[in-house]
Amino acid sequence: MPMFPRLALGLLACLGASAALGAAPGTAPGSPYVHITGADEIPLMETGEVTPLRLFIFLHDDVVNPPVSPADDPFMFHAALGDDGRPPDTLIKTIHDGYIGWWLDELQQMLPGQPIRVTYLTDMPGLTDIRHGHDETLADWSFALRRFAEVYGLPWMASYRNKFILLVPENVGFLSAGKAYGEGAEAVASLTGPWNIVAHEVGHLLGATHEDAETRATDWWWCQTTMTAIPVPFLNSCYAYSAANRRRIQDYYHLGPALPRAQGQVAGPVVD
Template sequence: MKFNRNIARIAVGAALITCQAAALAQSASAALFDGHVAAGLPQAFSLPRPEDDERGPGVDQVVVEEKLETDVVYPDGSHAVTYTGTANGLEATFTRIGDALAIDAFEEKPAADMTALAGLTAAPEPDDVVAPPWADTFAAPHVTGNTTSTPSELQFWIFLHNQSGESNYAKFHNWYIGWWVRDMERTVKPGIPVKVFIKDRIAGVTDFDYDQGTNAEALIRFRTVSNDYLTSVGAVPSSLTKTMLFVDRRPQNWGGDGVYGVALPRDTVAIASGTGPRHIIAHEFGHTLDARHEHGELRFPCVTNMRGYEVPYYSCRIYSGHNDTLIRNYVRRELDQ
């Protein structure tokens, strides 16, 4: 038994050394990045990849051009700061959050819209736009509890379900959020600042039972739950304050294959699954902003945000020009209410 305990101690010690080495490598890359950008932008320099970079070990030649203004706040209070530029000549976003640095390179440039070309028509779009049971009389955009004050920000609140498995905030930001806020800020340009809040482990909110009832009933119940939470923390539920429950598995009430999220169109609430495509958050929030499937585009070899999950196409990580306009017009209408 003593021999076994010694082996266990050695194993634990080796694991700690490995973790510490990885943390040091990550911190070294982040510290080098911070030192360069602190001197002012743009900056060009060589950057060793963070230890957990999915591309593997290496050194990138980067040009950091711009710091985005969009504020993204994570559950531990850390603020993700996103920069744009290039890595090895490819467009890229750089995310700094806590001690972590994450790099997302746009490795392929999408072509022009090929949606209408013969042989490249889309698969049927997922049935993720949910009409409430009172569709004839239900009227968004404004939700109960809205004040007469004009919203100063377009806010997105993402609640990570307790079973979502999302605990690495830097990776979550790099996969779903960094490129999306880049597109919102640089291309969509809604006309007011964008702010994103990520929340987890909130009793009565992130343990929400999204299996109960129909998909419409689940959305309506979560809208009430999330708006009550916003009110409790001093936020103002409004037509420009969007909420989402981010989950792992898809529930039965979403129907057949191909549905990886649901949303009430031109409303404030959505639910999205991490089993879906990389653009699933942008897609479902897009519905709440009046973006539409019919204006999604196939830009070989990728699809824009409002297209469904189509193998083998990956996410272009942009909305189409037509949906950009619909989003801008929606925000403008809400500000004029």
């Protein structure tokens, strides 16, 4: 997903282009998650007959412990480490409330009664410390998962409903805040991106497309749905998928990927 700098968004908001420009979505109570570190056992056993949609959200070490100070880069996502070396609960809660919780509510509306599990993972050498900020970040992330999935007991390739996303503190390529493999398993998203960046990239993993995004008229202005390829700066996000993309996600969940997948391959085409 191309990134429009937040500084420019702020300037446009000050000019009054849109009162809610860049506004964060409302928090979503009732969207539980689990946090584990490299020293913890990843819970894989599930009860019930339905395989859940599992979102494994990895926080890069540079998100947990930024190498630069806010004074050096005021637009970078920052949080301090707790005394025990783990990210404080406020770090993951802030990420969850801003980028994830509202989106999980929409997923639950699209997939009523279906189990959705969210797991945050930190401090996993080989995974959360990979080089980032370049055009091949997604490829490096995919390679790291293939290499270390068995080491950490990750259910990579166990189900098409398992998704693995790495959150990084800077762009993943030139003016790109995120990349994903269409209908695949892996995505990378930057926390300098818009609040719907995770929903956008994981949307690609679930079969949603740019082509089925839309612009909607609201009571007072227009908004763009989550899968919009290049957001218009003065339009707010709808914080919702279009009806067509909701159907795509429902079909993907219940029927599986539409794209052919060779043995040992989880990647479709790379999409922003």
